[in-house]
Structure formats: structure tokens, C-alpha cells
Amino acid sequence: MWLAEYTASPHTLRSYRKEAVRLLLRATRALGKPLSSLTREDFLLYERFLAAPTLDWADPDLPRRGRTRRLFDGPLSERSQHQALSILSGRLTYLMSAGSLAGNPLALRRRRITSVRQSRRVERYLDHKLWNHVLASVEQGPRLTERMHSTTNAVAD
Numbered sequence: 001m002w003l004a005e006y007t008a009s010p011h012t013l014r015s016y017r018k019e020a021v022r023l024l025l026r027a028t029r030a031l032g033k034p035l036s037s038l039t040r041e042d043f044l045l046y047e048r049f050l051a052a053p054t055l056d057w058a059d060p061d062l063p064r065r066g067r068t069r070r071l072f073d074g075p076l077s078e079r080s081q082h083q084a085l086s087i088l089s090g091r092l093t094y095l096m097s098a099g100s101l102a103g104n105p106l107a108l109r110r111r112r113i114t115s116v117r118q119s120r121r122v123e124r125y126l127d128h129k130l131w132n133h134v135l136a137s138v139e140q141g142p143r144l145t146e147r148m149h150s151t152t153n154a155v156a157d
Contacts, residue, residue: 002094019087022071035095040105043085050081085109 003020006013026046027033033042058072076084089106096104126134 001098002091005094016087016091018071019084020091022084023088025071036101038105040108043088043105043109047081047085050076050084051078 052075053072058074092104092106095101
């Protein structure tokens with residue numbers, strides 16, 4: 001049901017399906033639980049697992065498809081972990097709204113502003129000499145534009 005909402009966007013569909021499969025297999029294989037029984041603590045463990053998947057999940061000798069497939073190429077970056085958990089939270093919210101789940105354990109997740117976003121911030125500035133040049137150039141420009149001049153004259157008439 002949930003994935004059907006994304007059929008118009010193949011890239012999103014593929015990404016969302018991958019995250020859903022990873023979680024379902026982790027829940028059933030490692031925890032022996034259905035999705036509806038996962039707790040907040042289970043998701044905390046899952047978050048740590050995303051940062052360091054075990055070899056049976058990331059072994060390069062495993063095929064990319066099939067029953068015993070490799071689901072990870074290695075640990076997920078912090079940004080990819082955040083994206084995976086956001087996708088899964090959206091899925092859980094969808095299932096909750098549809099009446100299939102009683103609640104969303106990921107709704108309790110603390111939203112972190114990651115250092116990734118902050119590290120991409122670039123500050124630009126003008127040194128004092130250049131800033132003074134900009135101010136002087138502005139001061140040399142006309143005080144009134146043609147439009148402002150005609151508006152001022154129209155008001156005075």
C-alpha cells in the first residue's frame with residue numbers, strides 16, 4: 001500500500017523499497033519480531049546497526065539479489081542513516097494513519113541537526129577595504145531614479 005504511493009517516481013520507489021526490506025528483514029531475522037511489535041529501543045539498535053552492519057548483511061561475496069542477498073555495501077554515513085530513518089518514520093506514520101499500527105516509535109526520535117548540514121555552510125564576506133569601496137560606489141550613484149523623480153513631481157502637482 002505505502003509503496004504504491006511512489007510508483008510515479010522510480011528512484012524514490014527503489015530507495016523506499018530498499019529501506020522497507022532492510023528493516024523488515026532485520027526485524028524478522030535478528031529480532032524475531034513483526035514490524036508491529038518493534039519498540040523505540042529496537043529502532044535505537046537498528047540505528048546503531050545502520051552505522052555498522054554485520055558481515056552477514058554486508059559481505060561483498062553475497063549477491064545483490066535473491067534470498068541471501070547483500071543489503072549493505074558497508075556502514076551508512078550519518079546522512080544516509082538519517083535518510084533511512086526518515087523514510088521508515090514516514091512509512092510507520094502512513095501505516096498508523098491507515099490503522100495498521102498503533103503508533104510510530106520513530107516519532108519519538110530526536111531530530112538532530114547534523115554536522116553535515118553545518119559543514120556545507122559557506123560564509124562569504126567582504127574585507128573592510130572592499131566593503132568601503134562598495135559603499136563609496138553606492139554613494140556615487142544617483143539618488144533618484146527616473147521613475148522616482150516622476151512620481152515625486154506628480155505628487156507635488
